[in-house]
Amino acid sequence: MxxxxxxxxxxxxxxxxxxxxxxxxxxxxxxxxxxxxxDPQYANxxxxxxKNQDDKIGTCVAKFSSGICLNYTWEKLPTENDFGxxxxxxxxxxxxxxxxxxxxxxxxxxxxxxxxxxxxxSSPVTIEHIETGIYRATKVFFIMSGSWQIRFQLKDRNEIKxxxxxxxxx
Amino acid sequence: xxxxxxxxxxxxxxxYWIISWLLVQFLFIATPxxxxxxxxxxxxxxxxxxxxxxxxxxxxxxxxxxxxxDDVGTDSLWHKRKSNExxxxxKIEAAHILSGxxxxxxxxxxxxxxxxxLPIISRSRADQTSSGLGDVAGTIGYEYLPDWDYNPWRxxxxxxxxxxxxxxxxxxxxxxxxxxDSRGRGFLALGAGTILTKIINKWDVFSSIEVHNSFKKKxxxxxxxxxxxxxxxxxxxxxxxxxxxxxxxxxGISWSYEDAVDVTGTSSSSGSAQRFATASISAxxxxxxxxxxxxxxxxxxxxxxxxxxxxxxxxxxxxxxRWLR
Numbered sequence: 424m425x426x427x428x429x430x431x432x433x434x435x436x437x438x439x440x441x442x443x444x445x446x447x448x449x450x451x452x453x454x455x456x457x458x459x460x461x462d463p464q465y466a467n468x469x470x471x472x473x474k475n476q477d478d479k480i481g482t483c484v485a486k487f488s489s490g491i492c493l494n495y496t497w498e499k500l501p502t503e504n505d506f507g508x509x510x511x512x513x514x515x516x517x518x519x520x521x522x523x524x525x526x527x528x529x530x531x532x533x534x535x536x537x538x539x540x541x542x543x544x545s546s547p548v549t550i551e552h553i554e555t556g557i558y559r560a561t562k563v564f565f566i567m568s569g570s571w572q573i574r575f576q577l578k579d580r581n582e583i584k585x586x587x588x589x590x591x592x593x
Numbered sequence: 594x595x596x597x598x599x600x601x602x603x604x605x606x607x608x609y610w611i612i613s614w615l616l617v618q619f620l621f622i623a624t625p626x627x628x629x630x631x632x633x634x635x636x637x638x639x640x641x642x643x644x645x646x647x648x649x650x651x652x653x654x655x656x657x658x659x660x661x662x663d664d665v666g667t668d669s670l671w672h673k674r675k676s677n678e679x680x681x682x683x684k685i686e687a688a689h690i691l692s693g694x695x696x697x698x699x700x701x702x703x704x705x706x707x708x709x710x711l712p713i714i715s716r717s718r719a720d721q722t723s724s725g726l727g728d729v730a731g732t733i734g735y736e737y738l739p740d741w742d743y744n745p746w747r748x749x750x751x752x753x754x755x756x757x758x759x760x761x762x763x764x765x766x767x768x769x770x771x772x773x774d775s776r777g778r779g780f781l782a783l784g785a786g787t788i789l790t791k792i793i794n795k796w797d798v799f800s801s802i803e804v805h806n807s808f809k810k811k812x813x814x815x816x817x818x819x820x821x822x823x824x825x826x827x828x829x830x831x832x833x834x835x836x837x838x839x840x841x842x843x844x845g846i847s848w849s850y851e852d853a854v855d856v857t858g859t860s861s862s863s864g865s866a867q868r869f870a871t872a873s874i875s876a877x878x879x880x881x882x883x884x885x886x887x888x889x890x891x892x893x894x895x896x897x898x899x900x901x902x903x904x905x906x907x908x909x910x911x912x913x914x915r916w917l918r
Contacts, residue, residue, distance in 0.1 A: 540901050
């Protein structure tokens with residue numbers, strides 16, 4: 424192989440052919456450059472982080488497999504520079520009495536902010552148990568704009584026993 | 594016999610040229626981001642961790658600042674980044690050809706080379722900063738297409754293998770606010786590629802392509818744990834430069850693509866592929882025969898069709914010292 428390389432270099436190359444191939448490559452590269460200009464489509468700025476739509480008490484935004492309902496409201500929406508504060512309640516609905524009963528989750532909940540397209544999370548969230556069935560999550564922060572998920576998880580060590588996933592556009 | 598060798602040689606040459614042409618025409622593969630320092634006087638330029646000229650060794654120190662401008666989602670919609678996030682990188686890169694004392698075959702020895710890249714990254718956002726080591730890389734290169742006879746059209750070809758170590762923490766392992774302690778992709782990756790260069794009078798042109806595979810790994814932080822399954826990634830780029838005595842002006846475009854990262858564990862998702870392109874312009878000055886400095890401006894917001902990525906603009910300044918053979 425090495426000898427072949429040596430012979431390759433000694434031979435008189437068909438320079439016209441080489442020139443044609445080089446020119447074709449160069450023109451192809453120029454064409455590639457011309458068609459590569461970006462065409463940014465910016466997201467509508469009015470579609471800003473949504474508040475929880477439904478903060479009427481008794482509205483079950485999502486339900487754990489155990490039947491416990493969850494409803495959340497933003498005390499403070501997160502921005503690109505500031506952390507947000509999220510309050511959530513867990514309860515069971517008593518359809519007979521047409522009321523709700525606040526109830527603690529069987530396991531201390533954790534919240535994971537997850538960006539499914541990128542496959543990563545965001546800054547750690549701190550949860551405080553205020554009173555029966557009422558929790559307060561602070562340091563809620565999304566590191567970049569896009570489609571996120573707020574995952575309310577009930578974990579036993581590293582095993583997820585139950586989970587609610589709520590989509591969130593930031 | 595001579596005619597057989599001649600025809601075989603033509604075939605080999607043509608094979609390399611066709612492959613190079615096909616690779617140049619691929620749209621969505623990109624080069625690893627390497628700033629190109631120029632040497633003047635027809636000497637071409639160098640990729641900092643690979644020697645593409647006639648030098649024996651080189652070392653490059655660079656500092657760069659990148660400002661994140663936009664985020665692009667999987668729907669290809671752009672979002673202006675309102676927060677001020679700056680990434681500063683100090684990088685040391687070096688390469689050395691192997692001499693006869695390392696390899697028994699002296700003829701082949703100086704066509705092999707070794708190189709490394711060591712970045713130190715500082716990230717800041719709002720009132721917080723985090724600094725540390727980024728992903729370290731090592732390269733081994735082989736000049737498979739030398740330019741001994743200075744053919745006017747045949748390029749010089751350098752093939753390389755690149756091993757990237759996950760010394761910069763990945764975003765999945767981050768524990769801080771704004772994830773500023775993440776300074777790398779966080780995967781062990783092995784890649785292979787080639788660089789083609791050509792000097793024609795005062796002009797120099799280059800093209801490069803690299804394909805790599807990242808290996809899966811387990812991860813864990815306070816929020817989640819599991820396994821990360823990355824895939825393949827590619828880089829492709831080309832550029833041109835013009836030499837005016839001791840000054841070189843250059844420009845280039847590169848495209849990058851990464852497969853989706855599939856995450857399994859306490860937080861699972863299948864992810865989406867990433868794609869972005871980087872345009873650059875540079876000016877280099879050779880202030881001694883073996884010293885050169887380059888200033889380079891890069892912009893990821895003006896070319897390509899990015900998806901699922903952040904885009905930045907940046908400035909890079911480097912100083913390079915070379916040793917002649």
